[in-house]
Amino acid sequence: MAQKIIKRVTSLALAAVILFTAGCGNSNRGNLPSAENEEREENESGNSDIAMGRFVEEEIDLSENLINVRELKKFSDGKLMIIDASSGIWVSNDNGVSWQDENTEYLEEKLTNAYIMDVRAGEDGTLGIIYDDYEDELSTEGEDERENLSKDAEELQEGREDENSEEFSEEADSAFNLSPECALVKADGTVIPVSLSLTEDEMYANRMWMTKEGRTFVTTLGNIIYEVKEDGSSEEFLTMEGRPMLIQFWENIMLIDGYDFEAPLLYDMEKKEYVEDDVLTDFVKEQAADRQFNGGSWYDLYYFFGEDEKLYLAGEKGLYRHGAGQEEMDQLIDGSLSRLGSPLYGIKGMVMLEDETFLAVFNSGKVVRFTYDPNMPSMPEESLKVYSLEDSYGIRTAIAMYQIAKPNVHVEYEIGRGEDNGVTREDALKKLNTQIMAGEGPDVLMMDGLPMDSYIEKGLLLDLNEFLEDVFKEEELYENLIRAFAYEGSIYTIPMQAGFPVMLGREGYVSEMKDLASVADEMEKLRKDYPENDILGICSEKMLMKIFSVSSAPAWKKENGEINEDALAEFLIQMKRIYDAQMDGIDQKWVAKFESTSDWYAEELGENWEYNLGMYGVNTLDYVGEYTRFMAGMTTYPYGYYDITSAAKTKGFEDTVLTPMAGQCSNVFAPDTILGINAASAKKELAEDFLKEFLGKEVQVSLGGFGINKEAFNEMLTVDGKDLGENNQYGSMAMMDEDGVEVYLDVYYPEEEELNTLKGWMESADTPYIADIVFEQAIFEEGVEYIQENQSLEETLDAIRNQLAIYMSE
Structure with a gap:
């Protein structure tokens, strides 16, 4: 068998060594420094005021070989194994320094001719495998396409579970045609088929779990755990209240976590009873109540047992250790200072090596070694404060990447409305303003949701003209998108991404x-041509006003800051026409469906969810399924653009066109992640360095949207030809409605003309839509009364004027 050796990467670009803080726990960490050793180290350093000890992180890039990791495992003889459902088994006998494949002949055959859902390995060399042999009709498709279809099925299952859909079971099975088989494969090659008697709700087996002692368990899309016997027969082992997604073992203890679990459960397999651990339960409830399992693609919180017989928990908050009888968790690594806290690093597995060293594998195919160094200061020398009103994936991504590039800088991230949703926007802004006025404010501010105009007018933001002159020399950016934020000749804020x-x-x-008038005209024609159909997919006055405000709101304020009542009146008039056309004669089943979905979003996201522009994507499946006849929404990232440009390549929809949204303005873009620097910051140079890193190609690519760095933008729109199928097919999408009707969409990589259209939007956009929730709430709330004919247009404008009088004067 061919041996593929992966050597540890030594290039600084790919194997960055990074220094991060050690723990915050107050107990002696085994081989971590004792109080006596800490005192000795302080005396040797000559400075007893400096806390010592960090974990050093070393990254090894195995992404070319690791595509769909299922497990990272350490065997009793010290051998390490990474099991990947797409590339097979990778083994290291030198604690992860180098890796080689050890695929058996059986596994090589399945990797070539089947879709492998899961594969596990036991201490005795037995493999547990769940696979789906390729159907004849799929034989001409690419392996990546089959992989994507199966992943889509699992992701759809996860999403449907969140919505408590009872129809999903039949949907996934029919839409993606999965009928996997299970088998145990002995070290000598003997194949033992596994027999499972599953209910309709369970659908099929999708994960296997193996103990060191040789016991094998299977989980499905349901809530039952099955034990597989040596002869391949099986029996129900445990019935859970939720769906198990992660199972770990230590001797006779089975740890189980999954969907609808408040906290992980500990089950004694010998005594056949649950073991209570209030410390573990309370910690997970408090620190990871919203943890997700992402269809098994990665874990928000990963559990593993160490050689010291203690339980470790790794996730966004860092690495924690928990021992039996211990009254509190020991934090070994602070997630805010580690790759563990980065959105780019979804953890797939982690093990303890010797000498309190840890090895983790992430969904990106990166392997990271965490080694404690007692001679390093526990905190970086410099610090920078970054603030956003709401939690931001973009900010978290940039911070993590910045700290990797600049390990001597600790970036503190403050979220105005974080986990405590009881904090109102007004309270968060009052607190922020108080901090700024007291000279204690953040150094970098994400302006999304903040009163940007007011901050600029009051001189709270730094003039970035000089900074940008230097950046423009080093980075090729879409300068038009940045200069669109000019205020009296100066630029105080910079958008990092754009949507359209x-x-x-x-x-x-x-x-x-x-x-807008011609949009209303055509909506009325559509209603005449399709009397009972859902035309636009929106049965809410506020939502209708929100999406069309993107191409119109910049016209609602005059240059002097006053309300442009003529423009606002025209907007309301046309919104009423469009809404009336949408609702006139519509079959009430569409209204009921819309209201049911809206109620769910309100419960999950809060009553103001309709103001979140992220909820307004274009649902191409609804369009090609003819559930709607016309779509208005946002395109904000490459695959989403591929999705909507594929509508015209669908049979029967060749006359479909995609155009910029008509409105009261032209060349409009919706900026995202708008950054500025506190004019009073004592760390302006460091803040500018952070912004510069944010504008660089690496961070811009990682954000995933339409970045303003041209090189990053072009890279995001570049795909490997081997990933494309016939006619440049790039993927597929599917759904099933409540009547059992399936809808498919083949997604194609855009033609050159379509790519140039998007690039043209990026190059010509000069009018930013900047959401102002106070302004919009006043207009939309009164607009609803006007559309429902509860008040006249004049009364509506008066009410808006009165509501905004104080706000506009501030």
Whole structure:
């Protein structure tokens, strides 16, 4: 068998050595420094005021070989094994320094001719495998395409579970045609088929779990854990209240966590009873109540047992250790200072090596070694404060990457409305303003949701003109998107990404939509042509106003800051026409469906969810399924653009066109992650360095959207030709409605003309839509009264004027 050796990467670009803080726990960490050793180290350093000890992180890039990791395992003889459902088994006998494949002939055959859902290995060399042999009709498709379809099925299952859908079981099975088989494969090659008697709700087996002692368990899409016997027969072992997604073992203890679990459960397999651990339960409830399992692709919180017989928990908050009878958790690594806290590093597995060293594998195919160094200061020498009103994936991503590049800087991230959703926007802003006025404010501010105009007018933000002159020399950026934020000749804020409001529909209608009035005209034609259909997919006055405000709101304020009542009146008039056309004669089943979905979002996201622009994507499946006849929404990232441009390549929809959204403005873009620097910051140079890193290609690519760095933007739109199928097919999407009707969409990589269209939008956009929730709430709330004919247009404008009088004067 061919041996593929992976050597440890020594290039600084790929194997960055990073220094991060050690723990915050107050107990002696085994081989970590004792009080006596700490005192000796302080005396040797000559400075007893400096706390010593950090974990050093060394990254090893195995992404070319690790695609779909299922497990990282340490055997009793010290051998390490990474099991990947796409590339097979990788083994290291030198604590992860180098890796080689050890695929058996059986596994090589399955990797070539089957989709492997899961594969595990036992101490005796036995493999447990769940696989689905490729159907004849799929034989001409690429392996990546089959992989994507199966992943989509699991992701759809996860999403449907969140919505408590009872229809999903039949949906996934019919839409993705999965009928996997299970087997045990002995070290000598003997294959033992596994027999399972599953219920309709369980659908099929999708994960296997093996103990060191040789016991094998299987979980499904249901809530029952099965034990597999040596002859391949099985029996129900445990019935859970939720769906198990992660199982670990230590001797006779089985740890189980999953969907609908408040906290992990500990089950004694010998005594056949649960073991209570209030410290573990309370910790997970408090620190990881919202943990997700991401369809098994990675874990928000991963559990593993160490050689010291203690339980370790790794996730966004860091690495914790818990021993039996221990009254509190020991924090060994602070997640805010580690790759563990980065959104780019979804943990797949982690093990303890010798001498309190840890090895983790992440969903990116990166392997990271965590080694404690007692001679390193526990905290970076410099610190920088970054603030956002709401939690931001982009900010978290940039901070993690910045700290990897600049290990001597600790970036403190403050979220105005963090985990405590009881904090109102007003309270968060008062606190922030108090901090800024007291000279204790953050150094970098994400302005999304903040009163940006007010901050600029009051001189709270730093003029970035000089900084940008230097950046423009080093990075090729879409300067038009940055200069769109100029205020009296200076630039105080910089957008990091852009999105675009678009319309999708039949050419005969959409090509006539040039402004709001003509959109209303065509909506009325659509209603006449499709009397009972859902035309737009929106049955809410506020949502209708929100999405069309993106291409119109910049016109609602005059240059002097006053309300442009003429523009606002025209907007309300046309919104009423569009809403009336949408609702006139519509079958009430569409209204009921919309209201049910809206109620769910309100419960999950809060009553103001309709103001979140992230909820307004274009649902191409609804369009090609003819559940709607016209779509208006946002495109914000490459695959989403591929999705909507594929509508015209679907049989029967060749006359579909995609255009910028008609409105009261042109060349509009919706900026995202808008950054500024506190004018009073004592760390302006460090803050500028953070912004510079944010504008660089590496961070911009990692954000995933339409970044303003041109090199990053072009890279995001570049795909490997081997990932494309016939006619440049790039993927597939599917759904099933409540009547059992399936809808499919083949997603194609865009033609050059379509790519140039998107690039043209990036190059020509000069009018930013900046959401102002106070302004919009006043307009939309009164607009609802006008659309429902509860008040006249004049009364509506008066009410808006009165509501905004104080706000506009501030």
